[in-house]
Amino acid sequence: METLFVVLIGAVAAVLANRNIAVFNDGLRPVVSEHIEGSLKRRELALTAFAMSFGLVIGFGIPFTLSASIILIHSILLGTDIIGLLVPKNKWGTPVAAVVGGVYGWGLIAGLEGFVKLFDYLPVNFLEPLGEVGTPVVVTFMAFPALAVALQFSIKKGILTFVVAAIVRQLAVWVNTEGFLKIGENTVSLNQEGMALIVGMIFLFAYAMKEKPEGASIDLASLFSEKVSRIKKNVVFFMVIGGLIAGATNLLLMAGDPISLNLLAEGKQTDAGIAAAARAIGFIPLVASTAIATGVYSPVGFTLIFVVGLFVPNVWFAVIIGALVIFLEVMLLNYIARFLDKYPGVRNSGENIRSAMTKLLEVALLIGGANAANTIAPGFGFFFIAGFYLLNEIAGRPIVRMAVGPVGAIAVGIIANILVLLGIMDIPQ
Template sequence: MELVFVVLIGAVAAVLANLNIAVFNDGLRPIVGEHIEGRLKRRELGLTAFAMSFGLVIGFGIPFTITASIILIHSILLGTDIIGLIAPKNKWGTPVAAVVGGLYGWGLLAGLEGFVALFEKLPVNFLEPMGAVGTPVVVTFMAFPALAVAMQFSVKKGVLTFIVAALVRQLAVFVNESGFISIGGNVISLNQEGMALIAGMIFLFGYAMREKSEDGASVDLASIFSEKVKSIKKNVAFFMVIGALIAGATNLLLMAGDPISLSLLAEGKQTDAGIAAAARAIGFIPLVASTAIATGVYSPVGFTLIFVVGLFSPNVWIAVVVGAIVIFLEVMLLGSIAKFLDKYPGVRNSGENIRSAMTRLIEVALLIGGANASNAIAPGFGFFFIAGFYLLNEIAGRPIVRMAVGPVGAIAVGIIANILVALGIMTIG
């Protein structure tokens, strides 16, 4: 069943990209829109997709997938973006995209099992220390609403949001330690990071909904892009299929939608992972909705609520059904969401700030996590390598995206440590 889910997700996602219906990479959606409008050739579109996504697949998606033994959705859907957009959109190109996309999904799953077996045979099994890469991400992620507020409104409001979120987190810790909340004699523990995240999001959307456009006028997104919204709705059956598949695969704990929930799942905290996924989904609605309405190109994971469905559903078949329904409602409500974003331009404008804030925080967290993992693999040498790797990458103009430096560096340290141990130059206690 696991293999069927992953293969079908790869095949369907590649077809959606090939037909210009949906792509996972947020930055690609406007570019695919340019191609649909005839201003960008297919070859240029394919090369652009490769340039934008390949580094993230290798440096971001796959390292997380290896460290947690759970597929990070980026590793499969960024790859299918490339496969679908490189393949010609014709009677043979689309079937080829489906086959290659399915094989790619199979390769990820099969390769994951092979990687685990390979690591067990190495002189230095660095698979377990690699789990430290994602540890800081879970804790630091709660600060992203404060950063988004500072970027969009003011540093003063951002600091206030940060302080309130930090206080809420510590209050949740106090409540947990005191055992104040109980149901039927069982003490209920609050997720402190989740509570801080919710507090920050309340501040972010509170400020956003108070912001009005400078001239007091509203731009009717739904009317301006009505044809693009119609084209998305026309393909709702495709979205229901892939939404159902991804929700089911998530319920089977085969995959996760972001590094936060993936790290929590790796620790066995499925409920906390669901809460983190829900917070992320709410934060991404303005970005996904705005780019979809403006380009006529949707995301194969929609607003990412299907991951929440998968994590909270009691079994895989309920996850499949509810996942299809949820993504159907998302598509049908796009026009209403556009009207809401018109009414509150601050919310619409917050989408890019939310994305930027998340990216910056994850960059820092992954660098710290990569350094900690590297030092756990090779004490002393790990910190030295990550610091030098980061600085040289910056001086070289960032051939590796910042977000990938920590995970890639940690993998490199693991490989180097094995080589040095095999040569007798290094001993690991």
């Protein structure tokens, strides 16, 4: 059943991309819209999709998937974007996209099991140390609202948000240590990062809603009504893939972002759900804006389906509720457009939230990658990651900054095995 879920997700997502209905890569949606309007040829669209997504699949999605043995959704959906848009959009192209997308999904889950078994035969089994890549991510994630506030409003407001969030986190630690919260005889523990995150998000949206529109407002709902109608017309497809992804998340097969993935790898499903919810709320302005403006949706919608998968106790309930949630998202697009028009600060926060998360993940993953690499090969690991990062910067960043830590840690693991086989290095204890 687990394999079937992943195969179906791969097949449906590839069809959605092939029919220009939905793509996962946020940056691709405006490009697909240009193709729909006739200003961009299919070949150019396919090449653009490959250029924008291939590096992220290899350098970002796959390393995270390997480090936690849970599929990061980027691994599958960035790949199906490429598959769907490379295959011609015609009567035979769509079935081919479905088959290739399904085989790609199967390859991911089958290959993952094979990779895990392969590590047991290596002189230096570096699978467990790879888990260190995501350790700083979980803790630092709570800082992204403060960074978004600083980017959009001012550094002073960003510092204030950061300080208050940090204080709330430490208060939560103190409350847990003293055991103040109890239900009957049972002590209740607060999630300290989750509490800090909630406070930061309150600050962010409070500042955003205070920002008033300048000049005449734009009626987004009316301006892009035809494109919103196009998305609504395909709502059944979104319900299908939304239900499948919610079900797969419930089975702990996949995660929607590196933060919740690492929390799941640690067995913290509730915390992963809280992190996924914060990310989803923060990304609604970005996903909604690009969808309304382009008429091209995301196969994961506002990413609330991951929250459903993590909190609903039964896989089939998760499938049903996931489908209903993405249905409501699509049906509410006009109302969301009017809300974003009324509060331009909230609309603008989407891009700042994305930038804040990217900057934070770049730093956290570099630290995590360095720690993982040094656990695999003490001393050499730090040397390699530092050199790898700096050389990548000088070369013009052929590997995105976010991927340097995970890719570097994997490279150190491979090098360590080669050195042990050559007798140049002892097996790390």
